[in-house]
Amino acid sequence: MKRRNFIKNASIAGAGIAVANIISSCENKNSKVATRITNTTKIPLVIATWHVKEATAKAWEILEGGGNSLDAVEQGCMVEEANEKGQSVGKGGLPDREGNVTLDACIMNKKGDCGSVVYLQNITHAVSVARKVMEETPHVMLAGEGAKKFAISQGFQSENLLTDASKKAWEEWKVEAKYKPIINIENHDTIGMLAIDKNGDISGACSTSGLAYKMAGRVGDSPIIGSGLFVDNEIGAAVATGLGEEVVKTVGSFLVVELMRQGKSPQKACEEAIRRIVDKPDSDHKNFQVGYIAVNKQGETGSYSIHQWFSMTKYQNGMNEQIQSDYVLKES
Numbered sequence: 001m002k003r004r005n006f007i008k009n010a011s012i013a014g015a016g017i018a019v020a021n022i023i024s025s026c027e028n029k030n031s032k033v034a035t036r037i038t039n040t041t042k043i044p045l046v047i048a049t050w051h052v053k054e055a056t057a058k059a060w061e062i063l064e065g066g067g068n069s070l071d072a073v074e075q076g077c078m079v080e081e082a083n084e085k086g087q088s089v090g091k092g093g094l095p096d097r098e099g100n101v102t103l104d105a106c107i108m109n110k111k112g113d114c115g116s117v118v119y120l121q122n123i124t125h126a127v128s129v130a131r132k133v134m135e136e137t138p139h140v141m142l143a144g145e146g147a148k149k150f151a152i153s154q155g156f157q158s159e160n161l162l163t164d165a166s167k168k169a170w171e172e173w174k175v176e177a178k179y180k181p182i183i184n185i186e187n188h189d190t191i192g193m194l195a196i197d198k199n200g201d202i203s204g205a206c207s208t209s210g211l212a213y214k215m216a217g218r219v220g221d222s223p224i225i226g227s228g229l230f231v232d233n234e235i236g237a238a239v240a241t242g243l244g245e246e247v248v249k250t251v252g253s254f255l256v257v258e259l260m261r262q263g264k265s266p267q268k269a270c271e272e273a274i275r276r277i278v279d280k281p282d283s284d285h286k287n288f289q290v291g292y293i294a295v296n297k298q299g300e301t302g303s304y305s306i307h308q309w310f311s312m313t314k315y316q317n318g319m320n321e322q323i324q325s326d327y328v329l330k331e332s
């Protein structure tokens, strides 16, 4: 289905903040595609994985003040990166099995440019380093020591990210040293954030310390463009959380955006992407969680997961709310 047809077929629910008609157009090889934002498009808006109202409030503050979606998602994610109580993002993140806190993050803007850092150590704001990779280097991804060196050269401070609480948790884990990713650990895992600004432009970002007690060197889905995050400013965006290996195997976020391009709502697209995981032969999905959230150009949103208790935080029409996600395993 052509992009133009997607726009025609997309349903627009309810009335929202009125914006002037904006037409963004772009040339592709064969056709000129016009994406219309109508006066029922509910923008600006921001959504994020899990219960992160302070993070969405920060992003909303930027959007409401007329700021752009890229600044909104970066600064929104930074709130959780700095929150030491969150043990799965930034400072205070749970370490790998050798006791090292290693961060993965990425960011994508309205032009489809992206930056990412993998296995970054000692720098709290991995999402901001990812943005610098996008804006200040000819590359998309920097890893490990090179990523850290680059961050320092950009003025980031090196610090110890292993807090007393996370060190204690790791020492307790070492007694049995059993690796078993836990479904829905504490109140959130990866923070993934998607925003549409007043101009109708979409950006996304995500940041994580990855799975607790992973093997040294392990990298998840979050810094992999198309897996942990994907943004197409003509169509929409998606971001993932949960067992990264399963998201990578299905190129999950890219899949969600492509399904929206084919005419699916964000909700239906998230459902189909989760189904691709659970319908695999011999799928072990009863023992792991994956969740997606998505937004389309019209400001419609969706979320879906394998297990219960995944949630999305949404700030739209001046309301910051946590929305429980629908899920596959109703009996669990």
Ligand code: ASP
Pocket (backbone or CB within 6 Å): 189, 190, 208, 209, 210, 211, 219, 220, 221, 222, 240, 241, 242, 243, 244, 245
């Ligand atoms: N997706 C992240 C990873 O696999 C972790 C998470 O969201 O729980 O690294």
